[in-house]
Amino acid sequence: MNSMVSYDGNKEEGTEAQSPQTGEKKMSPIIESIQQFGQTGVPTAESNIFCMTIIGQVEGHFILPPQNKTTKYEHIIPQLVAAEQNSRIEGLLLVLNTVGGDVEAGLAIAEMIASLTKPTVTVVIGGGHSIGVPIAVSASYSLIAESATMTIHPIRMSGLVIGVPQTFEYMEKMQERVVRFVTGHSRITEQQFKELMFKTGELNRDIGTAVGGQDAVKYGLMDAVGGIGEALTYLNKAIAERRGTAPQGDIPTMNAGALQGQPGAVATQQGGGLTQ
Numbered sequence: 001m002n003s004m005v006s007y008d009g010n011k012e013e014g015t016e017a018q019s020p021q022t023g024e025k026k027m028s029p030i031i032e033s034i035q036q037f038g039q040t041g042v043p044t045a046e047s048n049i050f051c052m053t054i055i056g057q058v059e060g061h062f063i064l065p066p067q068n069k070t071t072k073y074e075h076i077i078p079q080l081v082a083a084e085q086n087s088r089i090e091g092l093l094l095v096l097n098t099v100g101g102d103v104e105a106g107l108a109i110a111e112m113i114a115s116l117t118k119p120t121v122t123v124v125i126g127g128g129h130s131i132g133v134p135i136a137v138s139a140s141y142s143l144i145a146e147s148a149t150m151t152i153h154p155i156r157m158s159g160l161v162i163g164v165p166q167t168f169e170y171m172e173k174m175q176e177r178v179v180r181f182v183t184g185h186s187r188i189t190e191q192q193f194k195e196l197m198f199k200t201g202e203l204n205r206d207i208g209t210a211v212g213g214q215d216a217v218k219y220g221l222m223d224a225v226g227g228i229g230e231a232l233t234y235l236n237k238a239i240a241e242r243r244g245t246a247p248q249g250d251i252p253t254m255n256a257g258a259l260q261g262q263p264g265a266v267a268t269q270q271g272g273g274l275t276q
Contacts, residue, residue, distance in 0.1 A: 048090040049235055050083045052076065053097075054109070058131055060102020071098065073105040080112045090242070091235040092120045094139060095228075100130025103155055103174060107131070107181065110138040114185060119238035121231040124148045124222070134178060136222065137186040141234050143226040146213040150221065152196045153208025187220030 054076070056069030064070050083089045094113065100106070113120055113135065120139035128136040128144070129151035136142055136150065144150070155175050161167060179197075183190045196209040196219070203210065216222040224230065 046088065048088060048239065049093055049232065050086075050089045050091070051093045051095065052079060052083075053095045054132070054135060055097050057099055058101030058106045058109070058135075060105035062102075070101075073102075073109055076109050077112055080109075080116065084116050084118065089118070090239045091118055092116060092139075093228075093231055093235060094120065094122045094135075096122060096124045096128045096132055096136055097126035098128060098132040098135070100132055100151075103131055103178065105131075106135055107177060110134040110181060110185075113138040119235055119242065121235055123227060123231050124150065124216075125227070127151070131178070133221070134181045134185075137182055140238065141224075141231075142186070142222045143224055143231055144213045144216050144222045145227055146225050148213050150211045150216055151203070151208060152193070152211060153203070153206050154197055182221075186222070189220075192219060193221075 054071045056071055059070040059072045083092055121141045122136050122139040124136050124144040125148055127149050133150055179193055183193055198207060199209045200207055213225050217225055
């Protein structure tokens with residue numbers, strides 16, 4: 001049999017149930033949640049840290065082909081609002097492995113993350129490319145795996161393009177929005193970021209730069225090289241400090257404080273749309 005039955009005759013949680021009227025199998029809420037959002041929601045252990053994933057391509061106002069693995073911003077934004085409102089959630093962990101996508105959708109997600117009052121950490125694994133860069137730097141503290149990369153390049157436009165000066169002025173304004181957000185939420189300077197963005201000879205068929213884990217920290221784009229363990233350590237300390245149960249200054253340098261020119265850490269801390 002496909003489904004397991006417990007002693008009281010009820011199906012175990014997470015298995016499919018069969019409707020007695022129609023004979024059709026009903027999908028359990030957990031399986032449906034995994035298919036719709038790629039995650040199971042808040043764990044049954046009542047963890048105070050909520051984990052979200054931003055993977056594949058960030059989908060904007062247009063639906064991408066079915067073979068594309070996407071993150072839909074209309075799914076992410078309500079979850080961010082729910083995490084902010086839920087008193088049981090005290091911290092947010094965002095794991096990124098994205099190739100980029102819609103500029104406005106990516107900026108919307110980044111702005112939402114930056115506006116949260118609870119401690120937030122982003123971890124870039126694999127890649128945090130294009131519009132994934134603003135999302136990666138939007139949290140209170142940002143980490144990147146040593147083997148991960150972040151591609152910084154100019155924005156591009158798909159669909160109908162009118163060959164008039166206003167089109168290029170519009171693209172330049174959109175690009176400035178990205179530059180201002182990244183430089184405003186990290187330690188990288190505008191000059192350095194634009195140099196990486198417009199660099200030639202680095203990418204095979206594009207203008208820009210692929211920045212590795214150590215270099216992302218060296219440029220001031222990310223706070224430290226690390227992974228899930230370092231992220232959870234930071235979140236637990238930040239949550240304890242927010243509760244008032246930890247001494248001040250026991251938290252690693254955050255992006256917000258980095259605006260004052262504090263150096264980032266390389267090792268583990270002790271203590272028609274526009275697309276990119």
